[in-house]
Amino acid sequence: MGSDDDRDRSAEDGAEGIAWGTPAARWTLAATVLGSGMAFLDSTVVNVALPVIQDDLGTGVAGLQWIANGYMVTLSAxxxxxxxxxxxxxxxxVFSLGVASFxxxxxxxxxxxxxELLVAGRVLQGVGGxxxxxxxxxxxxxGFRKQDRAQAVGAWSGLTGVAAAVGPFLGGWLVDIGSWRLIFLINLPLAAAVLLIARRHLPESRDAQAPARMDYPGALLAILALAGISYALIEAGAGEVPAGAAALAGAVGAAAxxxxxxxxxxxxxxxxxxxxxxxxRFTAANLVTVLMYGALGPLLFLLVLYLQEAAGYSALAAGAASLPITVLMLLLSGRSGRLAERIGPRAQMTAGPLLVGVGMLLLSRLTPGADYLTEVLPGVLVVGxxxxxxVAPLTATALSSAPERHAGVASGVNNTVARAAQLIGVAAVPAAAGVSGAAGIEGGFAAAMLIVAAVSVGGGLVAFVLLRERGSRMEQHKGMFCGVSGPPMEPPASSAPDAGGEDRRAE
Incomplete structure (x- = not known):
């Protein structure tokens, strides 16, 4: 098939890696953007389709929580x-295996x-993700030469940011013109393209010093913990299973x-x-992450439900309602990171969650039939x-607060914490506000927004109290898109090949 020759040609000067501007660079960027963009799209389009799925499958809010959280349980763990x-x-x-599994x-x-089968599919999607x-x-x-990596990551970031922005429009359009099933079907041709490019054009690499044994027990216990705690919170709010069963699931989750x-x-x-x-400092940054993303997850989950079920918006209009958040983050995250580099992260990590809380308070005043420009947009803009x-100072602080050798681990932990916080928030807040019980989305939305506003404000207060010093170094993320689904995931330090031969190319 010639794939081995193509792989050989895709690297410039052997161990130096791929040079920017070459055909190999374009193939590599295309594969990674399409692969990660597929996951970005899925994280946004599914929320848009939830009300239609609810009608088609005859489920309640608790079922919708499982559609969202089934994916997040395995992804986070x-x-x-x-x-x-x-x-x-x-x-x-492994990237190709993830794409195929997805x-x-x-x-x-x-x-x-x-x-049940839809939730099972979402759980498996989380594994692939x-x-x-x-x-x-x-x-x-x-894959790229050291001097070209920043440009490659910047291009990847911008293009995946576009995918995140397109997601709500695409998801709403597919739901409105056809069926909610199209939002999953669209992943198949994207995945096929990624796998074909990966097979023919991507140079393999691995860490020669990576441990031979993996932490599989830890991964299994993490899944049990997140699943058990989510089950307890969701089912306790829905009241559809005996209280003892929910308590037992919570106990299993806590033990795990x-x-x-x-x-x-x-x-x-x-x-x-x-x-x-x-x-x-690292612990403080992750506490802020828990509180801010723990509030953000329920907001994005409930807002699209409310706009369709109570305000009468179409799927396309409801999906597009939160687009200003993504646009603002695309435009401003880089500038925010550079400002934090000059003045330190405390001011922005305090003011940011406070602003998010204010935006949520504005959204708590939505009424059935809410006008977008006068009622929805102001709150969305303040949240954005x-x-x-x-987000950019938060990610940079998480990285810079850990030892240099743990930079990749620190970024992965911060990303995982953000996703787990969203998972728990989506499980807990609807139950606490009565959305998943008798109140329903129309009766419980305002209470839910007040809860998440208080949680987000708590994140700002944590930053104000615990982040008193600028710290010895701050990492800039030039061109890095910080998505609403979580902070950017940086590869471990060992991902970059160096002259010492710690990384080797597969023959």
């Missing part, structure tokens, strides 16, 4: 392991006749979480080295400004 597997077994190989899971979602998400940036970092901490403490190669939390101010 396995994303750190996915990065380690890529270093050990080959970045292109496609097969999307096919299951497309034909799922019941809620955990393999391809860290893999896409790792392929870029390990304790077991996870014990395994990570004793493992020779932990998925989550708990030693990184010895830095008070708050996120634009906070």
């Amino acid at each position: 396995l994303i750190l392991l996915g990065g380690a597997l890529a270093d050990r077994f080959g970045r292109v190989r 496609a097969l899971a999307s096919a299951l979602c497309t034909v799922a006749p019941t809620l 955990a393999l391809l998400t860290p893999g896409s940036l790792a392929v870029l970092q390990s 979480l304790a077991g996870f901490a014990l395994v990570e403490t004793r493992s020779a190669h932990p998925m989550l080295p708990l030693g990184v939390f010895a830095s008070a 400004l708050g996120l634009s101010a906070a």
